[in-house]
Amino acid sequence: xxxxxxxxxxxxxxxxxxxxxxxxxxxxxxxxxxxxxxxxxxxxxxxxxxxxxxxxxxxxxxxxxxxxxxxxxxxxxxxxxxxxxxxxxxxxxxxxxxxxxxxxxxxxxxxxxxxxxxxxxxxxxxxxxxxxxxxxxxxxxxxxxxxxxxxxxxxxxxxxxxxxxxxxxxxxxxxxxxxxxxxxxxxxxxxxxxxxxxxxxxxxxxxxxxxxxxxxxxxxxxxxxxxxxxxxxxxxxxxxxxxxxxxxxxxxxxxxxxxxxxxxxxxxxxxxxxxxxxxxxxxxxxxxxxxxxxxxxxxxxxxxxxxxxxxxxxxxxxxxxxxxxxxxxxxxxxxxxxxxxxxxxxxxxxxxx
Numbered sequence: 001x002x003x004x005x006x007x008x009x010x011x012x013x014x015x016x017x018x019x020x021x022x023x024x025x026x027x028x029x030x031x032x033x034x035x036x037x038x039x040x041x042x043x044x045x046x047x048x049x050x051x052x053x054x055x056x057x058x059x060x061x062x063x064x065x066x067x068x069x070x071x072x073x074x075x076x077x078x079x080x081x082x083x084x085x086x087x088x089x090x091x092x093x094x095x096x097x098x099x100x101x102x103x104x105x106x107x108x109x110x111x112x113x114x115x116x117x118x119x120x121x122x123x124x125x126x127x128x129x130x131x132x133x134x135x136x137x138x139x140x141x142x143x144x145x146x147x148x149x150x151x152x153x154x155x156x157x158x159x160x161x162x163x164x165x166x167x168x169x170x171x172x173x174x175x176x177x178x179x180x181x182x183x184x185x186x187x188x189x190x191x192x193x194x195x196x197x198x199x200x201x202x203x204x205x206x207x208x209x210x211x212x213x214x215x216x217x218x219x220x221x222x223x224x225x226x227x228x229x230x231x232x233x234x235x236x237x238x239x240x241x242x243x244x245x246x247x248x249x250x251x252x253x254x255x256x257x258x259x260x261x262x263x264x265x266x267x268x269x270x271x272x273x274x275x276x277x278x279x280x281x282x283x284x285x286x287x288x289x290x291x292x293x294x295x296x297x298x299x300x301x302x303x304x305x306x307x308x309x310x311x312x313x314x315x316x317x318x319x320x321x322x323x324x325x326x327x328x329x330x331x332x333x334x335x336x337x338x339x340x341x342x343x344x345x346x347x348x349x350x351x352x353x
Contacts, residue, residue: 001080002028002348003035003101006088007051007062011040012241016187017088017108019267020140020164024086027341035066035073047076057119059091066095074099082352090126093133102135102351109264109286111146113192127151131158135351138162141264142289160347163290164265165340166332169243172276172325173250181316182214182252183280186245189221192262194282199228200305201258206233208309218248246275254315255279260303263287273297273332276325278318280311296328 002024010022025032025045038048049065051058066073077083083101087093088108096103107127112119127147130137131154137147138160144152152159176182183205189195202215216235217225225234237248249255255272257263257279263286269279278296281287282303291297298315300307334340 001077001083001101001352002032002086002345003077003083003099004032004086004088005035005066005092005096007037007058009037009039010034012239016267017106020106020108021088023165023167023337024341024345027337028345033076037062037065047073057091057122059089063092063094067098070095070098077101084348084352086348090123090130093126093129096133102348102353103133104136104138104348104351105130105134107137107139107146107264109141109146109192109262110143111262113261115191124148131155134158136160136348139264140164141286143264143284143286145285162265162344163335163340164267164270165335165337166267166271166274167242167337169246170249170271170274171246172274172329175253175276175319175325176251178253178316178320180212180214181209181254181312182216183254183256183312184216184218184249184252185256186218186268187266188219189224192259194258194260194303195224195228197258197260197303197305197308198256199225199230201256201308202230202233204305205309205312213312216248216252218245245271249275249277252277253319254312256308256312257281257287258300258303258308259284265290270332270335274329274336276327276329278315278323278328280308280315294331295323296331 004021004025006021008018010018025034032045034046037051039046049069051061051065054061084104085099085101086104087096088106090105111123136158137155140162142161185198205213215233218237218240220239222236225231240248249272254277259282263284272279273296280298280300283299298311300311
């Protein structure tokens, strides 16, 4: 039995932690339970909790709701002789001890940024307790900086690294005509994603290339683009399900991600590569560790619009010279969801107690 604790509803999640949890729950099938806030679509394997309305980080009302429903959750799991409990953030160590079973904690990316001092303090404090209670701590990505050196040393072989996977709807398709370069950005527009630089890339790219470049956005933060005065320069599609996202990616030449901290192993990158479309990325340790040498990835030399536009130009030239969708897609063949999730669940199942 796999029991997942995650504060947010994962219904129709496009990426990030929610996509990770949702796909693992689906892969585990009848052997999974998800404890979260009340979902948009209730299901037999989901235990929805009513969260108190409180200011501050959402994990706090979630933790209070879990504590208030301890008996209910325990009763739902009582008939399962062996369990693996998966906690989607280290702060859940506050209540993890209340439930019997092997305990797995997941660190997505590198934790709060340097400017988020209060959040980082709480994060680091929670991580300090992980070696005392965790059977496994898994980092999504290749960068351990979400954990202090002392915690890493105390965890030893209990520390693991995993990468995101892609659904089978993400398959290579022929490139659109190269008359103009179509570049997309997908996901949230928040501080870690470096929106200031993203907007600068769009402005400077449009100024420099005119009709020879087109920027598209797939995500729910369309108001951020409008507020930046870029609505006329960006084609916006809103949130898309997996099938819609795959079709939208296929209509583009490449993706763009200019984050300056906090990336683990983004789903959108591997999904795009599986579609046979390349990506321009920041030189973050997590991304370099996962994609250095990949035929479909180019890294911007620094965090400037000039560097990203230069990488976009190089990648467009490579596509025109024959870099094929099939070659790009084959580079991530082992990360198809059925393969990757089956392997991960097998590793977790070995811990069950």
